[in-house]
Amino acid sequence: MDLRKALLTLRFVGLRTAFRAVRAARERDRWEGRVPPATPAAWPIVRPLETMTSLPDGACFAGPDAELEIRFLAPEVVRLTWTPGVLPPPYAVVRERLTEVSVSHERHTEGWSLESAGMRIEIRTDGGIRFRDPSGTIWREEEPPARAGQAWRHRVRLDPEERIYGLGERAAPLNRRGRIYRMWNRNPGGSYGPGADPLYLSVPLWLSLRPEGSYLVFYENPFEAIFDLGATEPDVACLTFAGGALRYFICIGPPDHALACYTALTGRPPMPPRWALGFHQSRWSYESAEEVRAVAQGFRDRDLPLHAIHLDIDYMDGYRVFTVDRRRFPDLPGLIRELEGQGIRTVVILDPGVKVDPGYTVYREGMANGRFCRLPDGTVYRGLVWPGWCVFPDFTDPAVREWWGDQYRSFVEMGVAGFWHDMNEPTTFVAWGEPTFPRGVRHAMEGRGGDHREAHNLYGLLMNRAAWEALRRLRPERRPFLLTRSGWAGIQRYAWNWTGDIESTWMALRQTIPTVLGLGLSGIPYTGPDIGGFSGAPTVELFVRWFQAATFMPFFRNHAAKGTPRREPWVFGEPALSIIREFLRLRVRLLPYLYTLAWEAAQTGAPLARPLFWLDPSDPALWEIEDMFLLGSALLVAPVMEEGARSRAVFLPAGEWYDFWSDRRFAGPGVVEVEAPLERIPVFVRAGSILPMAEDGLRLHLYWPSQGEGEGILYQDAGDGFGPYRVDRFHGRWEERALRIRRIWDGDLPWPEEGLRFQIHGVALARAHADGRPVPVEGQTVIAPLFEELIVEIDSI
Ligand code: MIG
Numbered sequence: 031m032d033l034r035k036a037l038l039t040l041r042f043v044g045l046r047t048a049f050r051a052v053r054a055a056r057e058r059d060r061w062e063g064r065v066p067p068a069t070p071a072a073w074p075i076v077r078p079l080e081t082m083t084s085l086p087d088g089a090c091f092a093g094p095d096a097e098l099e100i101r102f103l104a105p106e107v108v109r110l111t112w113t114p115g116v117l118p119p120p121y122a123v124v125r126e127r128l129t130e131v132s133v134s135h136e137r138h139t140e141g142w143s144l145e146s147a148g149m150r151i152e153i154r155t156d157g158g159i160r161f162r163d164p165s166g167t168i169w170r171e172e173e174p175p176a177r178a179g180q181a182w183r184h185r186v187r188l189d190p191e192e193r194i195y196g197l198g199e200r201a202a203p204l205n206r207r208g209r210i211y212r213m214w215n216r217n218p219g220g221s222y223g224p225g226a227d228p229l230y231l232s233v234p235l236w237l238s239l240r241p242e243g244s245y246l247v248f249y250e251n252p253f254e255a256i257f258d259l260g261a262t263e264p265d266v267a268c269l270t271f272a273g274g275a276l277r278y279f280i281c282i283g284p285p286d287h288a289l290a291c292y293t294a295l296t297g298r299p300p301m302p303p304r305w306a307l308g309f310h311q312s313r314w315s316y317e318s319a320e321e322v323r324a325v326a327q328g329f330r331d332r333d334l335p336l337h338a339i340h341l342d343i344d345y346m347d348g349y350r351v352f353t354v355d356r357r358r359f360p361d362l363p364g365l366i367r368e369l370e371g372q373g374i375r376t377v378v379i380l381d382p383g384v385k386v387d388p389g390y391t392v393y394r395e396g397m398a399n400g401r402f403c404r405l406p407d408g409t410v411y412r413g414l415v416w417p418g419w420c421v422f423p424d425f426t427d428p429a430v431r432e433w434w435g436d437q438y439r440s441f442v443e444m445g446v447a448g449f450w451h452d453m454n455e456p457t458t459f460v461a462w463g464e465p466t467f468p469r470g471v472r473h474a475m476e477g478r479g480g481d482h483r484e485a486h487n488l489y490g491l492l493m494n495r496a497a498w499e500a501l502r503r504l505r506p507e508r509r510p511f512l513l514t515r516s517g518w519a520g521i522q523r524y525a526w527n528w529t530g531d532i533e534s535t536w537m538a539l540r541q542t543i544p545t546v547l548g549l550g551l552s553g554i555p556y557t558g559p560d561i562g563g564f565s566g567a568p569t570v571e572l573f574v575r576w577f578q579a580a581t582f583m584p585f586f587r588n589h590a591a592k593g594t595p596r597r598e599p600w601v602f603g604e605p606a607l608s609i610i611r612e613f614l615r616l617r618v619r620l621l622p623y624l625y626t627l628a629w630e631a632a633q634t635g636a637p638l639a640r641p642l643f644w645l646d647p648s649d650p651a652l653w654e655i656e657d658m659f660l661l662g663s664a665l666l667v668a669p670v671m672e673e674g675a676r677s678r679a680v681f682l683p684a685g686e687w688y689d690f691w692s693d694r695r696f697a698g699p700g701v702v703e704v705e706a707p708l709e710r711i712p713v714f715v716r717a718g719s720i721l722p723m724a725e726d727g728l729r730l731h732l733y734w735p736s737q738g739e740g741e742g743i744l745y746q747d748a749g750d751g752f753g754p755y756r757v758d759r760f761h762g763r764w765e766e767r768a769l770r771i772r773r774i775w776d777g778d779l780p781w782p783e784e785g786l787r788f789q790i791h792g793v794a795l796a797r798a799h800a801d802g803r804p805v806p807v808e809g810q811t812v813i814a815p816l817f818e819e820l821i822v823e824i825d826s827i
Contacts (some may be wrong), residue, residue, distance in 0.1 A: 678704060
């Protein structure tokens with residue numbers, strides 16, 4: 031830990047805790063000495079496989095050191111498992127099979143091959159494996175694995191052109207190739223910038239892009255792992271796992287399909303409540319009911335939309351989780367009701383550490399019923415966090431999850447709308463070394479037993495699972511809203527994420543885009559940074575630019591550390607306040623679009639914020655663009671991330687694009703220099719898109735493509751709960767001098783408006799007919815009853 035960090039930590043935690051942190055680190059070291067080191071000295075290659083037993087959907091191979099099981103879950107999706115080694119309980123993977131597959135088997139001189147309609151796998155007797163698609167193209171080539179003690183090493187050849195994405199939350203370039211990453215969820219300690227690794231949330235998954243196409247691999251192994259992706263040997267990915275079985279899933283296909291397969295296996299992100307897509311205001315901490323009221327009032331007075339306020343740790347009584355400080359929040363339910371009356375939801379933070387305090391029910395009950403993690407000697411493990419010495423629930427025990435979940439009841443009854451889970455890497459304060467439990471700490475692992483080496487990366491996932499299951503049972507009529515700092519594969523089933531304690535610098539703002547996109551490509555679509563960075567004091571300009579970028583990110587929250595200058599929009603004065611107001615309003619206008627994207631994510635796993643290569647994964651020109659992103663398939667966002675910049679270069683991919691602000695039309699591919707005064711950042715709309723926006727009710731914006739077709743989807747429901755919904759799909763075709771728009775729909779929600787309004791960009795309108803009857807045209811807008819077919823005649827282009 032460098033001195034600056036040490037001082038920062040000291041500022042946050044105080045002297046007494048700092049002294050205790052020395053003791054905590056010593057104790058941790060004492061226990062750590064008793065578990066095997068993470069990296070072995072030598073890696074013996076497993077000896078050759080000798081036999082194959084065929085299975086209807088795959089095969090089993092056996093050799094003197096190892097067994098390999100291969101099973102197809104779909105023609106293009108396969109699961110490989112090298113044992114010995116313990117398999118994790120199915121915490122990440124929720125489905126066994128996707129479709130029926132028939133597999134043919136062959137024996138060759140050097141080995142065997144298995145083939146489905148979507149993939150051919152060649153297994154050499156020495157354990158080397160090749161994956162080909164039906165055309166014979168090799169997608170992936172693995173060397174025989176090696177095993178040392180309980181650790182596995184896996185080496186995969188990388189194609190010179192290959193790019194690698196994913197790995198969960200990373201402060202790394204979008205293309206992860208050429209670096210070393212650690213899979214071990216960790217709090218970087220109050221502040222981090224580009225290059226920090228690991229961070230709070232790792233997912234052992236990558237998406238590989240090559241000129242011929244792409245595939246996704248997910249290692250279902252929660253042990254600590256090192257992914258050296260061509261850093262040491264440029265053309266080799268060398269992965270080591272500290273334990274467990276070497277199990278991995280491979281899916282061949284374009285990114286959208288690969289992610290659809292991955293999220294079919296590990297679960298899709300469910301529909302969030304609509305308010306969660308709005309704006310969240312937070313600070314460490316709003317310390318009293320009066321302060322919260324004043325913040326809400328500040329938003330109202332200045333006409334600033336606000337959807338949620340977050341209460342950070344100081345609302346608690348002495349940082350005891352599930353308590354409220356009654357002096358500072360004498361009537362929390364009343365405050366929550368009051369806010370809700372203003373359309374503002376309340377989200378409260380919860381940390382997993384339970385204060386050691388015999389006078390505190392959660393501690394007493396937990397101790398009496400064996401809810402907390404133990405050291406190998408059977409004593410309950412204690413670690414240091416905000417409340418002082420704490421004990422920690424063992425979320426790998428189903429009974430503990432249920433008990434923990436029950437604690438949410440009082441908050442649910444008070445009307446708390448969402449929960450924010452922090453410190454669940456899990457993090458403890460230590461003066462040096464790993465800021466977490468000793469590796470020998472025991473975990474139930476659903477009854478079979480295990481230790482923290484295996485459970486560490488699962489801790490956050492399972493804390494969220496406990497909360498999710500509790501909210502579904504305590505408040506079945508509402509969709510849970512959980513926000514988590516840590517997680518693992520599958521976390522998307524339960525929680526949103528924010529990118530933690532990012533520093534308040536321009537570099538950190540730039541890092542935000544590849545971090546958010548990387549999470550999306552790891553199956554975690556709902557994420558975003560603390561606007562302005564967490565740990566510092568952004569200048570007005572940095573804050574405004576960060577706010578503008580975040581307007582287009584899935585999770586949109588203003589948050590800052592204790593001790594930093596205030597961050598409510600008005601503290602920045604004019605013109606910042608007016609600019610922020612405009613972007614807040616824009617976010618509100620975009621809600622129908624964002625909500626539709628949320629529905630798409632729930633259907634297919636597609637992230638809301640996407641890298642440009644999503645448009646055309648075969649175009650290498652798009653592979654490394656990380657200073658722009660797509661929001662859905664309609665919007666291209668190019669934030670300004672350089673101090674003083676008042677214009678920026680924007681790469682427009684193939685196709686036609688509209689400048690969102692001026693409606694000026696551009697043809698891609700190519701680079702354009704775009705004006706970016708402080709009050710705007712470049713945003714483009716892909717011609718052929720239909721963008722639903724909330725503008726005096728609903729307005730559908732159609733961006734006219736000079737040729738071809740256009741389409742858009744609109745998902746609508748009550749905004750929460752599990753009631754009726756509807757999906758309307760619009761499809762537009764350009765015919766001579768007219769546009770023919772067809773609407774098909776399903777679902778059981780009646781159309782919630784009086785007809786609909788279509789604003790058509792890029793052409794002058796003459797007349798319009800809805801289902802054969804003339805309908806009014808006002809400027810660029812057609813006002814129609816709910817139609818099946820709308821024909822718009824054009825005056826000029
Ligand atoms: O040790 O709850 O990332 O968002 O404000 C710091 C206090 C604990 C870290 C979180 C941050 C939060 C802070 N927490």
